[in-house]
Amino acid sequence: xxxxxxxxxxxxxxxxxxxxxxxxxxxxxxxxxxxxxxxxxxxxxxxxxxxxxxxxxxxxxxxxxxxxxxxxxxxxxxxxxxxxxxxxxxxxxxxxxxxxxxxxxxx
Amino acid sequence: xxxxxxxxxxxxxxxxxxxxxxxxxxxxxxxxxxxxxxxxxxxxxxxxxxxxxxxxxxxxxxxxxxxxxxxxxxxxxxxxxxxxxxxxxxxxxxxxxxxxxxxxxxxxxxxxxxxx
Numbered sequence: 058x059x060x061x062x063x064x065x066x067x068x069x070x071x072x073x074x075x076x077x078x079x080x081x082x083x084x085x086x087x088x089x090x091x092x093x094x095x096x097x098x099x100x101x102x103x104x105x106x107x108x109x110x111x112x113x114x115x116x117x118x119x120x121x122x123x124x125x126x127x128x129x130x131x132x133x134x135x136x137x138x139x140x141x142x143x144x145x146x147x148x149x150x151x152x153x154x155x156x157x158x159x160x161x162x163x164x
Numbered sequence: 165x166x167x168x169x170x171x172x173x174x175x176x177x178x179x180x181x182x183x184x185x186x187x188x189x190x191x192x193x194x195x196x197x198x199x200x201x202x203x204x205x206x207x208x209x210x211x212x213x214x215x216x217x218x219x220x221x222x223x224x225x226x227x228x229x230x231x232x233x234x235x236x237x238x239x240x241x242x243x244x245x246x247x248x249x250x251x252x253x254x255x256x257x258x259x260x261x262x263x264x265x266x267x268x269x270x271x272x273x274x275x276x277x278x279x280x
Contacts, residue, residue, distance in 0.1 A: 091269060100170065100257055101208075101271035146207065152198055152259070152269060156207040 059084040061147060063155035070137055071163050078132040078158050080147035085125045088150035092121050092132050095144045095157065104145075105132070137162045166192045168260050170272025177279055182246045185275045187258030193238035194260035198269070199231070202255040214241055248279040 060083045070076055080090070089108045093101040105114045105121040107130065113122040120133040130147055139162045146157040167190040177183045187197060196215050200208040212228075214220040214235035222228045230252075232244040241260075245252055257274040261267045 089268075093271070098255075098274075098276065100273040101259070103268060103270060106268045148208075148269075152210060154207040 059087075059149050059151055059153040061149060061153050061155040063145075063147060063158050065158065066156065067159045067161070069161040069163060072137060072139060074137050074162075075133070075135050076137055076160075078134070078145050078160070080130040080132070080155055082128045082130070082147075082149050082153075084149070085128055087125065090121075090123050090130045090150070091148050092119075092130075093146045093148065095146060097144075101146065109150075134160075139164050166190075166260075166262075166268075166270045168194075168258065168270045168272045170258055170275055172275060173273055174276045175278070177248055177277070179249055179279055180247055182244055183248060183277060185243045185245075185256055185258075185277075187241045187243070187260065187272050189239045189260045189270070192260075192262050194241075194262065195238065196261045197235055197241040198259045198261075199233060199241075199243050200257045200259070202257060202274075208257060211243075245277065248277070250279045253277055253279045 062081045091106045092104045095101050107114045107123040118135040123130045142162050144157040144159045148154045169188045171186045199211045202208050211226045212220040212222045212233050214233050216235050216238050220233035235241040259269045259271045261269050
């Protein structure tokens with residue numbers, strides 16, 4: 058059974074810092090990996106989708122990478138802003154979710 | 165990205181009653197829809213997967229007679245919580261995919277259910 062782990066559970070950084078959020082998964086037989094953002098009490102917003110044949114995807118200040126062989130994905134956020142404060146979740150193509158990383162960007 | 169609309173966003177119901185939550189894909193046809201439950205500060209737990217026109221596949225431990233899922237059209241799936249109890253209070257979220265495993269999933273806004 059696929060297990061998805063995100064460590065740490067919470068992260069606090071000053072505004073402007075570049076940061077990396079990590080996601081690891083146990084079953085490498087995935088079609089894709091997807092990163093989401095969730096604001097408190099809200100649904101999920103899809104940020105990036107990386108297909109299994111790809112190594113990375115970029116959208117604005119966000120860059121996600123995927124290494125199937127090691128069972129890892131990272132979400133890189135450049136020049137963080139207070140508006141980036143949210144919980145970030147990763148999920149495999151079978152939509153098994155990690156517990157998320159709650160990010161707080163301090164002004 | 166595609167839009168998935170979930171309704172209602174909040175609902176309060178009395179113990180013993182049933183409540184229906186709707187999930188609609190507004191600008192695409194969703195061959196597969198998923199229902200999740202999320203407890204405070206926890207991740208999403210998949211409850212069931214539904215394909216249009218067929219019976220839903222429930223995850224282990226999820227009571228199919230309590231959580232009724234209907235996916236009668238390519239744009240609408242419903243989750244009915246029957247005979248609700250306070251322990252059913254939770255945040256329920258649906259998601260939809262156009263196709264199979266490699267396609268992107270889009271999520272609704274979630275429904276906060278409180279059973280009193």
